[in-house]
Amino acid sequence: MFDGYLRTVETSQTLLLNEQSRQLETSGTEVFKFGFGQSPFPPLPAAVEALRAHAAAKDYTPVQGLPELRERVAEFHRAAEGIDVGAEQVLIAPGSKLLLYAVMAAFQRADVLIPAPAWVSYAPQAKLLGHAAIRVATDVERRWRVTPAALEQTLAAKADGAVPSVLVLNHPGNPDGLSYSADELQALAIVLRRHRVLVISDEIYGLLNHAGAHVSLARHYPEATIVTGGLSKWCGAGGWRLGIALLPRSLGDSFKHTLLGIASETYSCAPLPVQRAAIAAYQWNAETQDYLAHQRRLLATLGTWCADELRASGLRIHAPEGGFYLFPDFTPHAAALHRAGITSAQQLCARLLGDTGVALLPGDAFGLPSQQLCARLAYVEFDGAAALQASREIGLQRRLSADEQALLFAKTQRGIHQLKRWLAAFQ
Structure with a gap:
């Protein structure tokens, strides 16, 4: 009844692909869920225990977050990443x-x-x-990195130089x-x-830098970098x-007060039991460091193996440095794929899923042209709890x-071999 008056908002392609994969699984097809980027590892045990202990906590908290949690977060990031931050600068x-949405708003x-x-939700949030x-152009040859020249060119081409510029930078990166x-x-x-650019530095994967060597942009541009992260x-x-x-x-205080005003009129606060669990999680102690070290080792090992295998099949791909994503470029196979009627990233992923059960997310979901044959692969199709214990x-x-x-990552390896066989069939 309100057609013509509603906003056009596409469903998140990440969530949509996950639902498609589930439906395919119910039909009896083995699905390799490389499209949905969810950590395979169980939460930190201390955080789970704290969540259990405070499950009945039901009160509203300050909009900015529990003071104790904000202090813990500040201490954690000072110790882990050398970011100069105090509790008064932390928002929960x-x-x-x-x-991310509140800063843009x-x-x-x-x-x-x-x-x-870049991650699928940044552009829709801005447009909402x-x-x-x-868009700031990058390419596979430059490791999909924003360069100073590309940034300068984008800023110079703005229609109105007086309008504030907000850069969203994500590293380690998704996709x-x-x-x-x-x-x-x-x-x-x-x-x-x-150019006096405000940066939202999305460092949600920072602690999963495979070498444990994440460097925050806030170390180099502290005056205008807002770092975001979470559990x-x-x-x-x-x-x-x-x-x-x-x-x-x-x-200054005015910007923070604006954010708190937006928060108070939208989400009010984070759930109290989860904030209590986060107090237990945000401790830079031996338990947390060991937990992270094993995650990093497992992700680096599997990610490097996947990249090497796919590179051997002729794809252009960089070994991952953090998180759990790869972004293979299928362009070297473009001629063969075109002959099979595959001329877009959407067609590539749909055909791959239907033929093999391998689920990838197409590159156009991340802002690339649809004809650019790229896709995101999340190498998280393994039992994280068992892998942590074995490690x-x-x-x-x-x-x-x-x-x-081969034992720990059997399904992921099987899915990569499926993808390689599928590519080989087009040659």
Whole structure:
């Protein structure tokens, strides 16, 4: 009855693909769920115990979050990543997605700069708020990284230079699993500072840097970098919905008050039991560091194996540096795929899913042209609890053997072999 008056909002392709995969599974087809990026690991045990202990807690909390939790978060990121932040600069929300939206919503008008490729929700959020979503071009040869030259070119081409610019930068990245070096961030900071760009640095995968060497942009551009994160990736607790934002002091109280005003009129606060669980999680102690070290070892081992196997099949692909994603470029197979009627990333993924049960997310979901034959692969199709236990029994002193990998990552390896056989059939 209201057709013609409603906003056009596409369903998140990540969630849609997950539902399609579930439906295919119910028909008896083995599905390799490489399209949905959810941590395979169980939450930190201390956090689970705290959640259980506070399950009956039901009160509203301060909009900004529990003071004790904000202090813990600040201490945690100071110790783990060297970010200069105090409790008064920490915001807590039911997921970092809402914090990204709140920062964009703080502006009456803004140009939101988003790399191509980048996570699927950044551009829809900007458009929902009436902002211009402007893509910053990257390419596989430059490891899908935003370069100072590309950023400079994008800023110079803006229609109205007086409109504030907000860059959303995600590293380690979704969909590519790649990060930025300190030198790369320093070079970007020079351009950002010259143009007075506010940056939302989505560092949700930072603690899953495979080398444990994540460098925050806030170390190089502290005056205008808002860091977002949460429990979903490093702590395996996506469904708990606990996000954090670290605000720079230089933004002042007015910006924070605007964010708190938006929060108070939308989500009110994060759930109290989950905030209590987060207090237990955000402790930079031996238990947490060991938990992270084994996750990193497992993800690095499997991600590198997947990248090597797919590269051997002729795909253009970079070994991951963090998180659990790969972003293969199928362009070297374009001629053969075109002969089979596959001319877009959507067709590529649909055909692959139907023929093999391998579920990938097409590159156009991340802002690339539909004809660019790229797709995201999330290598999380394994039992994270069993893998963590085995990794601890083996110890960090040696690498996982090929036999151990084949046992722990059997389904992921089987899915990669399916993908390779499918590609070979087109040759």
